[in-house]
Amino acid sequence: MNGGFRARHLAIVGMGLMGGSLALAMREHADYITGVDSDARAREFALERAIVDQATDDLRAGVNQADVVVLAAPVGVIVEMLQMRIGSYLRSNTLVIDLGSTKQDIVDAMAALPIGIGAVGGHPMTGKENGGINESDDSLYRNRPFVLCPSRRTTPAARLHALSLVETLGALAIEMDAERHDQIVAGISHLPYLLSATLVATVANQAQDDAAYWELAAGGFRDTSRLAASDVRMMGDILSTNTKAVATLLAQFRMQLAMLETMLIAGDDQRLSDSLQPIRLARKNWARDYEDRT
Numbered sequence: 001m002n003g004g005f006r007a008r009h010l011a012i013v014g015m016g017l018m019g020g021s022l023a024l025a026m027r028e029h030a031d032y033i034t035g036v037d038s039d040a041r042a043r044e045f046a047l048e049r050a051i052v053d054q055a056t057d058d059l060r061a062g063v064n065q066a067d068v069v070v071l072a073a074p075v076g077v078i079v080e081m082l083q084m085r086i087g088s089y090l091r092s093n094t095l096v097i098d099l100g101s102t103k104q105d106i107v108d109a110m111a112a113l114p115i116g117i118g119a120v121g122g123h124p125m126t127g128k129e130n131g132g133i134n135e136s137d138d139s140l141y142r143n144r145p146f147v148l149c150p151s152r153r154t155t156p157a158a159r160l161h162a163l164s165l166v167e168t169l170g171a172l173a174i175e176m177d178a179e180r181h182d183q184i185v186a187g188i189s190h191l192p193y194l195l196s197a198t199l200v201a202t203v204a205n206q207a208q209d210d211a212a213y214w215e216l217a218a219g220g221f222r223d224t225s226r227l228a229a230s231d232v233r234m235m236g237d238i239l240s241t242n243t244k245a246v247a248t249l250l251a252q253f254r255m256q257l258a259m260l261e262t263m264l265i266a267g268d269d270q271r272l273s274d275s276l277q278p279i280r281l282a283r284k285n286w287a288r289d290y291e292d293r294t
Helices: 017-025 040-048 059-063 075-084 104-110 156-169 178-207 212-216 219-229 232-240 243-266 269-291
Strands: 010-013 033-036 054-056 068-071 095-098 118-124 145-150 172-175
Touching: 010 017, 010 059, 017 033, 017 040, 017 156, 033 040, 033 059, 040 054, 054 059, 068 075, 075 104, 075 232, 095 156, 104 118, 104 178, 118 156, 118 178, 145 156, 145 178, 156 172, 178 212, 178 219, 178 232, 178 243, 232 243, 243 269
Parallel strands: 010 033, 010 068, 033 054, 068 095, 095 118, 145 172
Antiparallel strands: 118 145
């Protein structure tokens, strides 16, 4: 699990679950780690637990000596940093990689960085139900897909450096363009969140007249509704940067749901069963072939 990666000075902008976990995982592969965050409690926790060597709320001071900068902030914040100021703070030949959940807006914004800065879009497909630096885990990235998307500032050297970082994390590098990435995560991440939220909204509406909906809710509801508990600001930020792809898949979902509804109302039990069987098989095949990566 050692990709030969070495950073003289690693700066991580955003000391939440993702940034803190990356700092822990890279502890033996960076001579010095600086954490940048506006939250004083996150900075204090990172220092107390030796997750970083230095913590600051000053972006310029945090990144201007770094040779590797990881942007672990919300998507909108990453785009703003790339467009407005961070490029003027960086040394030449610095590698910039982000951990944002959508990629097209970020990769486009990377073009604003000065020539000489190597920048690669990144999205590790991992996380926990509860966020925050106190949930940091040095194994969070291990055996999980880590998508890398090229930008106009992705030089051959930057690409290899990013691949080495991912390998050192123990993650599985997958390279693809940003547009394709955003289309895929719309289906496997963003659409599921909206469906989960809609389920909870439907049950909550019914439960206003009958509290037994909550009293009887068990495993099926728990598993299907889990994503509805995601941070609303974070998810709103993600959805606003992937609107077209999500809207397209919502339309396809409505068609699928309408077909099932038609069979159900018509009492066409055999056709309904025949339609559900390949869906069941697709889910079982995914679980068998891809789900268990640990």
